[in-house]
Amino acid sequence: MSQDSKLLIPLHVSYVQSLGENKDDLTYHLTAHLRMNAIYWGLTALCVMGHKDALNREEMIDFVMSCWDEEAGAFGAHPDHDAHILATLSAIQILVMQDALDRLDIPRVVKFILSLQQPSGVFAGDAFGEIDTRFTYCAINALSLLGRLSELDVNKTVDYFSKCRNFDGGFGSTIGAESHAAQVWVCVAALAILDRLDIVDQETLAWWLAERQLSNGGLNGRPEKLEDVCYSHWVLSSLAILRKLSWIDSEKLEAFILSAQDSEGGGIADRPGDMVDVFHTVFGVAGLSLLGYPGLVDLDPVYCMPAGVIEDLGLRKDWQALPRRT
Amino acid sequence: MHNVKRQSRSAIEARKAREKSQLDTFLALTDDVLRRKKSQDYSQEAFDVTTRIVRINPEFYTVWNYRRNILIKNVFPSSSPEEIFNLLVSELMLTMQALQAHPKVYWIWNHRRWCLERIPDGPGVPAEHDHEADAQGNDSPAADPAGWRKRCWSEEMRAVEKMLDKDARNFHAWSYRRYVLANSPTSRPLSSELAYTMRKIESNFSNFSAWHQRSKIYSKLWEDASSEEVRKAKETEFELVRNAMYTDPDDQSVWMYHRWLIGPGHDTEILNRESSVIQELLDEQPDSKWCMESLVHYKRLLLKNRRHEGQESSAVPESSLDALVDECLSLLTQLQTVDSARRKRYADIANDIASDRP
Numbered sequence A: 001m002s003q004d005s006k007l008l009i010p011l012h013v014s015y016v017q018s019l020g021e022n023k024d025d026l027t028y029h030l031t032a033h034l035r036m037n038a039i040y041w042g043l044t045a046l047c048v049m050g051h052k053d054a055l056n057r058e059e060m061i062d063f064v065m066s067c068w069d070e071e072a073g074a075f076g077a078h079p080d081h082d083a084h085i086l087a088t089l090s091a092i093q094i095l096v097m098q099d100a101l102d103r104l105d106i107p108r109v110v111k112f113i114l115s116l117q118q119p120s121g122v123f124a125g126d127a128f129g130e131i132d133t134r135f136t137y138c139a140i141n142a143l144s145l146l147g148r149l150s151e152l153d154v155n156k157t158v159d160y161f162s163k164c165r166n167f168d169g170g171f172g173s174t175i176g177a178e179s180h181a182a183q184v185w186v187c188v189a190a191l192a193i194l195d196r197l198d199i200v201d202q203e204t205l206a207w208w209l210a211e212r213q214l215s216n217g218g219l220n221g222r223p224e225k226l227e228d229v230c231y232s233h234w235v236l237s238s239l240a241i242l243r244k245l246s247w248i249d250s251e252k253l254e255a256f257i258l259s260a261q262d263s264e265g266g267g268i269a270d271r272p273g274d275m276v277d278v279f280h281t282v283f284g285v286a287g288l289s290l291l292g293y294p295g296l297v298d299l300d301p302v303y304c305m306p307a308g309v310i311e312d313l314g315l316r317k318d319w320q321a322l323p324r325r326t
Numbered sequence B: 001m002h003n004v005k006r007q008s009r010s011a012i013e014a015r016k017a018r019e020k021s022q023l024d025t026f027l028a029l030t031d032d033v034l035r036r037k038k039s040q041d042y043s044q045e046a047f048d049v050t051t052r053i054v055r056i057n058p059e060f061y062t063v064w065n066y067r068r069n070i071l072i073k074n075v076f077p078s079s080s081p082e083e084i085f086n087l088l089v090s091e092l093m094l095t096m097q098a099l100q101a102h103p104k105v106y107w108i109w110n111h112r113r114w115c116l117e118r119i120p121d122g123p124g125v126p127a128e129h130d131h132e133a134d135a136q137g138n139d140s141p142a143a144d145p146a147g148w149r150k151r152c153w154s155e156e157m158r159a160v161e162k163m164l165d166k167d168a169r170n171f172h173a174w175s176y177r178r179y180v181l182a183n184s185p186t187s188r189p190l191s192s193e194l195a196y197t198m199r200k201i202e203s204n205f206s207n208f209s210a211w212h213q214r215s216k217i218y219s220k221l222w223e224d225a226s227s228e229e230v231r232k233a234k235e236t237e238f239e240l241v242r243n244a245m246y247t248d249p250d251d252q253s254v255w256m257y258h259r260w261l262i263g264p265g266h267d268t269e270i271l272n273r274e275s276s277v278i279q280e281l282l283d284e285q286p287d288s289k290w291c292m293e294s295l296v297h298y299k300r301l302l303l304k305n306r307r308h309e310g311q312e313s314s315a316v317p318e319s320s321l322d323a324l325v326d327e328c329l330s331l332l333t334q335l336q337t338v339d340s341a342r343r344k345r346y347a348d349i350a351n352d353i354a355s356d357r358p
């Protein structure tokens, strides 16, 4: 048990490094549609743990570029997969973190992103038109990283967010949808990038977010649901943006995240005893960084990227994490 | 990955060995489909390959896209409305099967919407051909010029209810339900949706998704209602929530819905009445966090109202404000012990209240 009370950094680093070696596993291939996201998650986890160089930079950039969909002018999740805004944001985030934006045809990708905005203000994920506030966040984050936010119709965009706001202070995926912590994060972070947090009922929302913590220390995503490590990022990042991280019990949450580590193979799971994956690994590590866990690199809760990278771009917003402990 | 128990190394190796032939099949199918897609093969054969793939892996969004492109570019242009109708009905069946196994995969829900929106209007004329009448299943709707569409959209309500019977909190299913309600060619009275949320709540008070839906339906209903109608409906809701609170005072869904009913709390009479109801429950359950938390919230609204009245008439004695402040502060002190995870929040609120003290 004492092993569980510490973040097993070397083990998690080798876990992330080994992810590409599972090509004999059906699960690896069944998740090809998430490959670009997985690389972004892996790289971000490594950056936060201070081991950015554990994955080969050139190989990574080459892979990203091999996912370019020439017809659409954006990225798919995997070579020969169709362009989608989810993969496109991850690709841009990777290129920014690897300081390789010079490889990108910025005007074309900006055109793709802007083409996805609907008359209501929300964004579609691709040309087939599924809409979701997640996709709006992807668009805003990407445009901001590319320095092209000025091309966005901000009022129209903010208007749609305000229509997704619920009485509990939270936000849903579309107008009328129930508040959900992941959806709250994308909306709050997008509004933070646009400097429009004024439309958020901050006191009510921070209350709703604080009520996500359960007696076992973990966080859930909606009332009366189970805890899950990935909410460590969504709830905590939202609270950090609202500067209310102190409204939950950070010690108990930290213990919960650490208890979901696989102390043999590395990686973090949704809950203790479950199978690990890179998604819960990055969001667990991200949560620990915001909680001030010793030795970790600061995470920017708005962009979910290393804080230093965002600061260098001059994009840092007024969020607040807990002080880094030594 | 969610809710998958960790496996030992040997169990993983055994699983890999078991899945070896599945893996080979899937990789061959993937190669085949991506090659065909690249060469713009929109044939029936290509369509059949996409069927095999999405049955194995419904997350493969590129294959769903390709499938739709085959329909748009090749199948639809050369098909009669009836053929399109039959084909889309089989797509709806395919996605329903996929949703049974993968109820939370966005791409399946997305494909289902796309198909539903493309159902042709309907036979338009009374069925002349026997096989058309057969496809209709029963007699009269064949004559309705929008019969196909209407039938499919109302079938969707049954389909989504089946999904919500399996998981009453599935937010994909709830979103889809709102989408069908908003876009169906046959409109359904809002009162029947209220009745549906009631059934869901009665089978489980903790179902906040149903409470949420109820708040949305009422908000819509009240847009055109008289203030007396709104008042009456709210009274019934307060009654319902009161029962739920007494049944399980720890269930936050109920308290959140109560907070929605109170809203900004401009009605001091209701605020006072609800506060005393909660106070009674607190007297029975002296450690109830939600009783205390809600009381603090409602007392703060009362404070706000009284300050506001005081500004207008200077009729509110300061001592009554003082008493309210003291009650809040005492509850907040207790909350810091009862609900210590959130003690900082209670301390912050106490500071705010104390610094506002006249």
Ligand SMILES: [Zn+2]
Pocket: A228, A229, A230, A231, A270, A280, B002
């Ligand atoms: Zn999770």
